[in-house]
């Protein structure tokens with residue numbers, strides 16, 4: 001969290017405890033906040049809520065911790081994403097961003113047994129295994145059926161520690177240098193830090209330059225759909241790392257999607273991949289091709305949305321002129337890992353045997 005001095009624009013980073021304390025200490029001076037990004041405001045300072053990057057990393061760590069605790073207790077772990085607590089068998093653990101003082105320890109202890117995500121000697125500390133994920137990428141292979149589509153596609157990687165890394169070369173496939181080899185060399189340095197890997201649905205004239213949004217989309221879309229679960233604040237994480245409710249919700253949607261698409265002549269569902277956390281990616285073909293020109297791709301999306309507006313998200317952009325599909329949209333790379341759960345983006349719910357641990361637990 002960040003405190004901004006309005007006059008000098010100086011920023012100060014706050015832990016959860018520091019932010020809560022700041023609010024209490026400035027109670028008399030608080031004025032109304034002006035945007036939803038603000039947690040509190042005085043005439044001189046603004047305290048911001050955690051930003052997207054902070055939340056991204058925290059979600060990964062908390063979910064992996066919830067899975068580890070569920071495994072340890074051999075029971076479902078109830079993970080409260082807002083309160084940052086994990087409850088199993090009437091025991092509640094508080095996930096703490098930082099525990100550097102007795103005061104900080106007491107603050108987190110109000111909600112449960114603190115487990116710190118950063119270094120401390122005051123309470124147990126959670127350690128994330130990134131080595132297993134690194135080894136997966138160093139021996140990475142694309143599924144055979146995906147190889148022809150790596151050509152002219154943009155690849156990017158969301159890092160656990162925030163931000164993106166981008167491909168530095170095209171992943172075209174050639175007998176002397178297969179696509180997977182190009183990708184492995186490309187990401188070797190940061191393979192362990194990859195949280196999620198993406199490829200562009202659109203073909204790009206210059207996929208490397210797409211990192212600046214200037215890849216020159218060619219309007220030929222890879223035919224795949226993202227079926228996600230409805231979001232809910234409490235997840236019931238099983239020892240295998242999945243939330244029962246999320247899986248039920250997305251699988252129900254998947255069935256609806258199948259009935260819609262199966263009535264369309266020429267269409268076929270080729271692969272249904274687990275999306276890594278809670279949903280499904282349906283890879284399709286039309287007349288044996290896994291790509292469609294933009295116009296047909298829009299018509300297809302439009303058709304599905306008119307049958308059921310909730311089954312997929314709408315990425316058709318109706319600006320001035322003719323409507324177009326989000327030309328920079330990305331989907332998860334088949335065979336890659338979702339660091340949130342350590343599941344593969346694959347057809348058979350396969351999970352990497354990550355060795356996370358809690359020190360002094």
Ligand SMILES: [Zn+2]
Pocket residue numbers: 232234235236243244245246247
């Ligand atoms: Zn859930």
